[in-house]
Amino acid sequence: MKKDRQNLYFIVINKTGGLQFFTQLKEVYREDQEKMSSNQALSASSVFYAIDHLTQTIIPEFVNKAEGENDLENAIEMLVTDQYMVSCLLTMTGLRFITLQNVNLLQQKQLQQMNPMQQQAALNQQQQELQRRHEEALTKMKQLYRLYTDYFSKDPFQEHDQPLGGSKRQQFDRDVRDLLDY
Numbered sequence: 220m221k222k223d224r225q226n227l228y229f230i231v232i233n234k235t236g237g238l239q240f241f242t243q244l245k246e247v248y249r250e251d252q253e254k255m256s257s258n259q260a261l262s263a264s265s266v267f268y269a270i271d272h273l274t275q276t277i278i279p280e281f282v283n284k285a286e287g288e289n290d291l292e293n294a295i296e297m298l299v300t301d302q303y304m305v306s307c308l309l310t311m312t313g314l315r316f317i318t319l320q321n322v323n324l325l326q327q328k329q330l331q332q333m334n335p336m337q338q339q340a341a342l343n344q345q346q347q348e349l350q351r352r353h354e355e356a357l358t359k360m361k362q363l364y365r366l367y368t369d370y371f372s373k374d375p376f377q378e379h380d381q382p383l384g385g386s387k388r389q390q391f392d393r394d395v396r397d398l399l400d401y
Contacts, residue, residue: 225320225352226399227303228255231367231383234313236268240383242392244399267317271295271307297353301326304349306356308364316360316367318399320352359398366394 231240241260255263275293294309301324308316324345330338370387383391 225322226318226356227321228260228317228319229363229395229399230260230264230315230317230319232264232268232315232317236265236272238264238382239314240388240391242395244396264317267295267305267307268315271309271315296357297349299324299349304352306353306360308357308360310364314364314367316363318356318360320356322349322352362398363395366391366398 226244229240229242229244230238233239238261241257241264243254271294274295278293294315295305295307296309297307298305299322302322304320304322306318306320310316330341333341370391371383
């Protein structure tokens with residue numbers, strides 16, 4: 220059953236920042252959106268990896284270790300702009316599973332037309348919706364991680380940190396689309 224068609228892309232980045240898997244989930248885009256090419260996906264995955272790695276390294280160690288946290292807890296999980304939301308799952312093996320979704324945040328013009336109480340209520344509702352969608356994306360990415368390990372980690376012919384290929388890649392792509400409702 221095709222439900223929420225907000226997901227645009229699904230990306231897997233390996234522990235060194237290389238693109239391992241990329242799929243476009245949506246075939247029809249708004250006028251102001253363009254499809255991402257594989258080169259753009261490669262660039263985007265490298266930039267995301269670098270930003271994520273930097274955020275993990277710039278947090279002071281006393282803050283990082285004060286509550287018994289590890290580097291996984293300091294990884295970027297969600298980035299939100301006025302048009303997109305990026306959800307990321309960093310696995311224990313260093314893989315990053317990423318979904319890029321459409322969001323329609325309230326614009327400044329819309330907020331200016333509301334009184335302060337309405338603005339606060341609308342912003343709270345928007346924040347709750349973003350958090351719900353992020354949690355849903357994380358749940359689905361955990362399921363995809365299990366599928367990924369079944370397809371590729373147990374395959375003796377699949378080299379680690381190399382892009383995924385072959386018939387298993389096609390089946391994994393179908394499973395990604397099924398799980399992410401495409």
